[in-house]
Amino acid sequence: MTRVLPSLSRLWRTLWRGDLAVLIAAIAVAMAASTTVSLFTNRLHGAIRNESATVLAADLRLESGRNAESLDAAEQQAQQRQLRTARLTSFTSVVHAGDQGQLATVIATEAGYPLRGTLRTATIPYGPSHATNVLPGLGEAYVDPRLASRLGVSVGSLLRIGATQLRVVEILADRPDRGSGYAEVAPAVLMRGADLAASGLLGPASRATYTLLVAGEPARVDPFLAWLKLHKSAAERLVGVGEASAQLGSAADRAARFLNLAAVTTMLLASIALAMAARRHASQRRDEVALLKCLGATRRVVLLRFSSEMGAAALVGAGIGALIGYCAQSGLAALAHVFTGVAELPAPSATPIIWGVVMSLVMTAGFGLPPVIELTRVPPARVLREDLAARPLPLLVPAALAVATMLVILYLAVRDARLMVSAAIVLSVITGVYVLAGIGLVRLLARLRSDAGTPWRFGVAALARRPAQSVAQLVAFGLGMTILLLLGVVRGDLLEEWRRAVPADAPNHFLINIAPQERDSVEDFFKARQVVVEFAPWVRARLRAVNGTPMAQRMPKSDRGRAFAEREQNLSFRRTLPADNQIVEGHWWPVSGLGAAQVSVATEFRDELDLHLGDRLEFDVAGESVDATLASVRKVRWDGFRPNFFLLFSPGVLDGNVSSYLAAAHLEARVRPDLAEFNRRFPTVTVLDIDGLLTTVRGLVDRAADAVTYVFAFTLLAGLVVLAAAIRATADERRYEGALLRAFGASRRQVLLGAALEFATLGVLAGLVAATAAAAISAFVAAYWLGLPWHLQGLLWLFGPIAGLLGVGGAGLLGTWRMGLIPPFRVLQAS
Amino acid sequence: MPVLESRRMTKEVTSPDGRLTIIDDVSLVIRAGESVAIVGPSGSGKSTLLALLAGLDVPTRGEVRLEDRPFSVLDEDGRARARAGRVGFVFQSFHLVPSMTAEENVRLPLELAGVVEAPERAMAALAAVGLLGRARHRARQLSGGEQQRVALARAFVGRPALLFADEPTGNLDTASGEQVADLLFDLNRSAGTTLILVTHEQSLAARCDRTLALIAGRLADDSGCG
C-alpha cells in the first residue's frame, strides 16, 4: 500500500491547504448541524417521554376490567424482559367514617407504585406536602384532602371500606397519575392490596379496574409494547406514553421537524460547497497526476491516492463537526436542566454520530468522487503540453450521482419517501431556474460588453467570458440564499407560533366536574379575585348511528376509531369557534343562532369514522335520541393547553343535558392559597393544576427555540462556506486576469471594482430568484410539514437582493482584495 | 542492444483546420547507454516525439518497442507500469509537486515503484545534486535552478534505464543552466543511463553521442538508425 497512499504527515499537511480545508469546513458544518439536531432531538424526546411517563406513574399501563389474573401473562413477560412492574386495583365505592359516607376511588397497590414520579403527602389537608416513596402499611390508608374534609377525618382517624377498617396515616396531597384524563371524579383513598380481600368488595360483580404498570429502559419497553399490542386481549386497554403526552409531544415534534429541516438544508448547502471545493481541488492537482502517471502510477493508484486524501478530509471534518455538535447539544441540554427544572435530559446515544459519519462519507463520495475520477483521466502527456485536459465524464454521471446523494441525505433526514421525492423535485426545479437565469445573464452580458465603463467591462464582462463557471456560481449563490431565506422565514413563523401556543397567561388550572347549579357561584368566587374563568358545558353522549346506519354496522378497525364509536364521548356546545381551532371544511354556525341542530367534529374524528359534511349523526344523550347535521370539520391544536373537544354542538340543542361544566383559568400565585377555601366551598369540584406541566412545556419550547437558533447559525456558517468555495472557484482566472490588466495599466481600484461588480451582479440576481423561491417553498413547508399558518412576506424581495448585493459582492471584493495586493509580475511569472 | 525503438511511427491530430500530421513516419533505434539529442525548430514535433517514445501518448500508426517488447500497443495503465522504476523525466518547467518538500518530490518515483529504503535513497540523491540542505524546503521556496536540480535528483533516484529530458535548461539563465547540464551528464555517465534529450541548444546537443534532427515531424535523412 505504501506506493499508493500518501504518507500520513504529508496527508495531514495537504488537508489544511486551500480547497481541502474548504471541504473539511463544509463537512464539519454539515456534521455539526446534523449531530446537534439528532443528539438534541433524541434527548428532547427522551425528556418528554420521562415527563409523560410521570403522568402515567409508569412507562405504560395495561388495564383490564375482568380480573387481576388476566394480567399475569403480561406481567411475567415484562419481568422476563427485565422491566419493573407494579399492580393497581381501583374501583369506586362508598367509604365511611363514623356515620358519614362518601363516594371515593379506592386504589389498592403493592410495593413499587409509582414506577415513575413520586407521591406527595401532608399531615393536614391542603397543608405543606413532601415527596415520599413510602406506601401505607397494612391496615393503613392515605386519603385525598377533599375526601378528608368531606368525611371530617384527619391523620389517626379510622375509615371503613367494605368490611375492613383502615387507619388514616397521611393526607395524599398528590400522586403522579392523578390527572390522567379529566374523567376521574371521586377523590382517592390509597391502601395496600393485601387489605383488599378483607374488605370483601371484590366480588365477581364488582366493577374494578385491574392495572399493570410497567417501566424500564426505552430499549426494553418498546419491544414489550410491540409484544403487548399483539398479545393483549380486546378487553384490555393499553395506555402508552404516546397517548398521555399528546400535548408535549406535538410541540416537540414540530421542533424536531424544523430542526431536521434545518439540518438537511445545512447539509445541502454544505454539499454545494463540497462539490465546488472538490472540483477546484481536483483541477489544481492535474499536473501532479500527469507527473505521477509519467513516473509509473496507474489509474487505480491515482484513484486510491486522491480518494483516500478526500476520505481523510471527510473524516477529519466529521470529527470536528461531531465535536462541535456534541458540545453545542450538551450546552443546550445543560441550559434545559438549569432553567426549567426539567429532570436532566437522558444521555445522548452514539447512533447519531455514527450516522453523521456515514452521511459525511456519502456526501464526500457523491460530490467528491466525480472530480477524482476525472483526475484519473488526465493524460500523462500533460507534462509536456499544458493544454491537454482530461476527457470529462459525461455530464450525466456527476449529475446522477449528485441527485442520488441528495436523495440519500434527504431520506436519512426525513425518513419519508414522498417528502424526499418532493424535496428533490423542488431542488431540481430551483436549480434549473438558476441555470436558466445564469445562461440568460451570460447571453445578455455578452451583448452589452462593448459599450460600458472600464470596471464594468473588466468585471461584469468577465461573467460572460467564463459562462460555465458563472452559471455554476449563480447556482451556488442562489441555492444557498434560497435555503437561508427559507429557513429564516420558517424559523420566524415557528418561534412566533410557539410564543402564541403557550402564552404567559395560558390557563394553568382546570376545574372539573362543576355541577350546573354551581356554575355561577364558581364564577363569582373567581370574579371576586379578579380571575376570568372560561366555562365549557360538558355533555355525555354516545354516537348511535350515521345517516341511519347503526355504528355496530360501520365499526372502524383502529382502536381509536372503535373508542370514538363505542364509548361515551364528552362533548360540548358553543356559539363561537375556539381560538385554537381552525375550520378546514364546511362553515362554523352563525353567531346569531339557528334552528336545526348542527355538529362540528375534529379532523381526527372525521378521519377515524369516515364522515362527510352533511352526514346526519344520531346521538344517544342520557337515553334520549338527538340528531345533528355535520356542519364543519375543525383542525384542533391539542398542544394549546385549553379544553378542546372532538365534538362541538351548535348552541340551544343540548342546553338541558349539561352534566357538568369544565372550566379553565389562569391563576396567579397570589390566588393559589385561596384554592383551599375553594375546595371547602366546592368539595365535588376537582382542581387540576397544570402549572408545573406548563412550566415544563415552556422550558422545553424555549430550549427547542435555542436549538433552532443554534442550528440556524450552523446553516449560516454553511452559507459562508458556500460563499468561500464559490468565490475560490474562479480565483485562479481572476488572479491572472487581474494581474494582466494591471500590467497593462489598469489601476488596482478598477480591478477590485470590477470584481465587486461581478459578484454583486451574481448576488443580486441570486437574491431576487431566492426571494421568490423561498416564499413559495416556505408556504409548502409551513402548511404541510410544520402545520403553521403562512403569510406572504413582501420584505423577502427587498432583503434577498440586498443580502446578495452586500453578502456576495462584499465577500467577492474581500476575496479579490488579497490577490490585488500581489504584484502583477509575480502572478504572471508563476504561471 | 536496442532499449527503445520506433517503427514507422506517425502521429496525427485533429485540429480546427482539419487533420494535422505532427510526427511523420519516424523510425529510430536507441541503444542502451547512449545519449541522444533531439533538435529542431520550434513546432517541429520534438516534444511530441518524446511523449510518444516515453509512452505518454500513442502513435496513430506504427509502434514503439521498449526493451524489445511492444510498448505503444499497451493501454495507458500498462504503459505506466512498464515505466515504473525504469524511466526518469526532466521537464522544461520542472514539474515539482508544489505542496511537497524537495525530499518528498525526490522520493515519489521510489514510492510508486514500492522501494522500501526510499527516504535514505532520496537523501542520497539530493546530496548528489548538492541540495541536502534544502531537503525540507517546499518546492516553491526554491529558485528555478534549485528546482531543476531537485528534478534531476528525482529523475536519477530510481536508477532508471531511460531518462527523458525536454529542454531541461530552457527556463534557466546561462549559469544555472550550465550547472544543471553538467549535473545531468555527470549523473548520466555514472549511472550508465540511456538519455534522450530534447533541446535547441547546440552546446547541449554537442555533449550527446548522437543528434537526431526533426524538421516538420520528419527525421532528417542522416539521423535515423545511427
Ligand SMILES: Nc1ncnc2c1ncn2[C@@H]1O[C@H](COP(=O)(O)OP(=O)(O)OP(=O)(O)O)[C@@H](O)[C@H]1O
Ligand atoms: N494535441 C495536439 N493538438 C493539436 N496540435 C498539436 C497537438 N500536439 C502538438 N500539436 C502541434 O504540433 C506541433 C508540434 O508540437 P511540439 O510541442 O511537439 O513542438 P516542439 O518541437 O516541442 O516545439 P517547441 O520547441 O516550441 O517546444 C505544434 O505545432 C503543436 O501546436
Ligand SMILES: [Mg+2]
Ligand atoms: Mg517542446
